[in-house]
Amino acid sequence: MNKRFTIGKFPRTRLRRNRQFPWSRNLISESNLSVNDLILPLFVTEGKKTIENISSLPSIKRYSIDTILTKIEEVKDLKIPAIAIFPHIEKRLKTFDGKEALNKNNLICRAIKEIKKNFPDIGLICDVALDPYTNHGHDGILKKNYIANDETIEVLSEQAIIQAEAGADIIAPSDMMDGRIGVIRDRLDNEGFNNTIILSYAAKFASNFYGPFRDAVGSSKTLGKTDKKTYQMDYKNSDEAIREVSMDINEGADIVMIKPALPYLDVITKIKEKFNIPIFAYQVSGEFSMLKFSGEKKIIDYEKCLYESLIAIKRSGASAIFCYGAIDIAKNLKNE
Numbered sequence: 001m002n003k004r005f006t007i008g009k010f011p012r013t014r015l016r017r018n019r020q021f022p023w024s025r026n027l028i029s030e031s032n033l034s035v036n037d038l039i040l041p042l043f044v045t046e047g048k049k050t051i052e053n054i055s056s057l058p059s060i061k062r063y064s065i066d067t068i069l070t071k072i073e074e075v076k077d078l079k080i081p082a083i084a085i086f087p088h089i090e091k092r093l094k095t096f097d098g099k100e101a102l103n104k105n106n107l108i109c110r111a112i113k114e115i116k117k118n119f120p121d122i123g124l125i126c127d128v129a130l131d132p133y134t135n136h137g138h139d140g141i142l143k144k145n146y147i148a149n150d151e152t153i154e155v156l157s158e159q160a161i162i163q164a165e166a167g168a169d170i171i172a173p174s175d176m177m178d179g180r181i182g183v184i185r186d187r188l189d190n191e192g193f194n195n196t197i198i199l200s201y202a203a204k205f206a207s208n209f210y211g212p213f214r215d216a217v218g219s220s221k222t223l224g225k226t227d228k229k230t231y232q233m234d235y236k237n238s239d240e241a242i243r244e245v246s247m248d249i250n251e252g253a254d255i256v257m258i259k260p261a262l263p264y265l266d267v268i269t270k271i272k273e274k275f276n277i278p279i280f281a282y283q284v285s286g287e288f289s290m291l292k293f294s295g296e297k298k299i300i301d302y303e304k305c306l307y308e309s310l311i312a313i314k315r316s317g318a319s320a321i322f323c324y325g326a327i328d329i330a331k332n333l334k335n336e
């Protein structure tokens with residue numbers, strides 16, 4: 001008897017059938033990455049014709065306003081839909097109350113105006129938090145060694161207004177104060193910015209993966225040995241992330257952020273199953289640097305591992321990803 005007719009010996013279902021060819025794998029793929037899923041974070045600094053390296057964040061630079069415009073040309077050519085900008089504030093402007101954040105002519109507002117003037121069709125996301133501006137590196141107003149929630153919200157809502165006024169399309173509070181989304185929404189609406197989108201860093205964990213970012217904005221030194229555990233979430237929790245997100249949705253968030261990304265895929269999935277709201281994920285500086293440095297040491301293939309990590313983040317339920325490697329990935333997607 002022909003072996004092929006043996007019953008029960010081999011499985012009828014062979015999941016490998018669909019995996020045989022590149023085309024069949026492409027047809028059955030459940031998740032995909034396109035350039036439309038990418039947001040490039042950029043660091044802006046004072047000066048002219050300035051491009052500075054950040055040693056803990058390989059290949060990522062700080063740009064003065066004139067050179068950032070050249071960089072954004074690349075973003076435009078690759079059709080990356082949006083950028084997120086973060087300021088590196090001069091040391092002399094950092095104060096205990098972070099009041100430079102409210103200066104309408106500060107670095108970030110000048111950058112917003114210049115970028116929007118030159119690239120009106122690229123989405124511009126702007127962080128709302130005080131850490132680049134305070135001399136203690138915290139995101140809010142420090143009182144008796146504790147970040148004062150309600151006083152901080154008053155300042156942040158003012159910061160949101162001046163950034164919206166300068167032209168930011170998306171206001172992204174990353175501070176983790178309770179109740180700030182509602183206050184910022186009300187203030188934006190009352191002051192004529194009812195179309196400004198709020199991307200709430202709703203589930204932001206007190207992560208150890210933010211180190212290189214803090215070097216980039218100059219808050220590692222100011223923060224020193226202290227941490228942000230009294231306001232950012234404890235990474236032991238995910239039910240609490242649901243409470244955070246549900247609160248921010250009720251207060252008027254348009255999009256929610258989960259951050260970091262790869263170590264928190266379970267949180268992304270949980271939020272995706274629970275709520276009908278777009279989810280962005282932030283592949284943070286530490287996640288990126290690990291990939292890039294390992295790639296440089298030839299331990300892994302940087303581009304392939306970056307792609308795989310971004311697919312994983314999409315598979316978990318994110319609709320877009322903040323990614324320091326957005327340009328590298330977009331170039332490859334274009335060539336595919």
Ligand code: PBG
Nearest residue numbers: 129131174209210213284285286
């Ligand atoms: C600060 C802020 C941080 C990041 C984005 N906004 C750092 C922090 O909370 O200390 C981290 C991003 C990254 O690591 O890439 N409000």
